[in-house]
Amino acid sequence: MEPTAMISPEAAKLLGAGIAAIGAGIAAIGVSNVFGKFLEGALRNPGAADGQQGRLFIGFAAAELLGLLAFVVAMILIFVA
Amino acid sequence: MAEESGKIDPMHQFEVQTIWDGFNIAGHQIAFTNSALWMSVAVVLLWAFMAAGMKRELVPGRWQLMVENCTNFVAKLVDENIGHGGRKYLPYVFSIFMFILFANVLGLLPLGIFGLHPFTFTSHFTVTGILAILSFLIVLIVGFWKHGLHFFTLFVPAGVPWYMALILFPIELVSFLFRPFSLALRLFVAMTAGHILLKVLAGFVINSANASPIWGGVVGIPSFALMVGISALELLVAGIQAYVFALLTSLYIHDAEHLH
Numbered sequence: 001m002e003p004t005a006m007i008s009p010e011a012a013k014l015l016g017a018g019i020a021a022i023g024a025g026i027a028a029i030g031v032s033n034v035f036g037k038f039l040e041g042a043l044r045n046p047g048a049a050d051g052q053q054g055r056l057f058i059g060f061a062a063a064e065l066l067g068l069l070a071f072v073v074a075m076i077l078i079f080v081a
Numbered sequence: 082m083a084e085e086s087g088k089i090d091p092m093h094q095f096e097v098q099t100i101w102d103g104f105n106i107a108g109h110q111i112a113f114t115n116s117a118l119w120m121s122v123a124v125v126l127l128w129a130f131m132a133a134g135m136k137r138e139l140v141p142g143r144w145q146l147m148v149e150n151c152t153n154f155v156a157k158l159v160d161e162n163i164g165h166g167g168r169k170y171l172p173y174v175f176s177i178f179m180f181i182l183f184a185n186v187l188g189l190l191p192l193g194i195f196g197l198h199p200f201t202f203t204s205h206f207t208v209t210g211i212l213a214i215l216s217f218l219i220v221l222i223v224g225f226w227k228h229g230l231h232f233f234t235l236f237v238p239a240g241v242p243w244y245m246a247l248i249l250f251p252i253e254l255v256s257f258l259f260r261p262f263s264l265a266l267r268l269f270v271a272m273t274a275g276h277i278l279l280k281v282l283a284g285f286v287i288n289s290a291n292a293s294p295i296w297g298g299v300v301g302i303p304s305f306a307l308m309v310g311i312s313a314l315e316l317l318v319a320g321i322q323a324y325v326f327a328l329l330t331s332l333y334i335h336d337a338e339h340l341h
Contacts, residue, residue, distance in 0.1 A: 054162060054328060057321070057325055058329070060321075060325070061329060064267065065263050065266065068266060068267060068271065068274070071270050071273075071274055072266065072270060075273075
């Protein structure tokens with residue numbers, strides 16, 4: 001039997017881009033985890049906090065990048081694919 | 082898509098427009114674009130900013146203090162992350178930090194009110210890609226110059242049994258080769274996403290105010306308040322992205338300089 005209501009390629013692209021946006025939300029959890037855990041540790045030992053800011057931003061950059069990849073996937077689906 | 086969402090096209094701000102047609106080299110047009118224009122503006126402003134603060138007065142004035150704060154900030158970053166022998170990379174890291182910072186902040190300026198539309202050239206992968214390749218090339222050249230083929234031990238962490246090294250080497254190699262992409266991608270996507278968000282919200286304000294005063298009040302005013310907040314957030318992101326670029330550059334240079 002032939003499928004009667006196929007989803008059009010254009011609609012599938014936009015749906016895919018929308019689903020890719022979930023990745024941004026998950027990256028938000030990751031970034032908030034980085035800063036939250038840092039604050040937790042910094043409040044326990046404020047003396048050591050300033051020396052760890054470089055590591056804080058390395059963790060932030062790594063967590064953020066994976067979220068930005070979700071944005072790239074969405075942009076590729078809309079404009080390139 | 083664009084015609085459904087009213088007159089506002091959030092991607093229009095990223096269009097590279099030719100200002101001066103330039104000349105042809107081997108069939109490629111070398112033109113002066115708005116991207117090149119704003120790069121020049123950033124360089125001129127950066128030069129003026131530094132020149133005004135490099136008077137070396139014994140008691141620094143306000144401007145000199147500002148410049149000294151910037152240089153001390155980057156010097157501390159380089160000292161902490163490259164360590165011994167890192168000072169010779171300070172000019173490069175400082176230049177790239179200040180250039181990206183000026184570019185990001187310039188792109189956020191609301192000069193559109195005066196008919197002058199700032200172009201955020203860091204929102205283009207070609208530009209950030211070149212900056213990332215510069216950093217990556219420095220790592221490669223310094224690494225191979227200093228350590229020769231010994232540089233490849235960077236991909237095998239010390240004290241790893243040989244059967245694990247077989248698995249780790251390709252993984253570390255791929256993650257090393259992905260560095261310029263991640264460096265460029267982070268800056269470009271962060272700037273692009275922020276500017277699209279601001280333009281979409283601006284579209285809400287304009288379209289709702291045009292629809293009726295009631296919609297303008299219900300949708301437009303909260304959107305405008307959100308825009309003010311997001312603009313502040315974008316200023317923060319502009320600073321953080323410049324900092325992260327400089328930080329990761331100095332970390333990668335540390336790898337090349339000391340191999341762990």
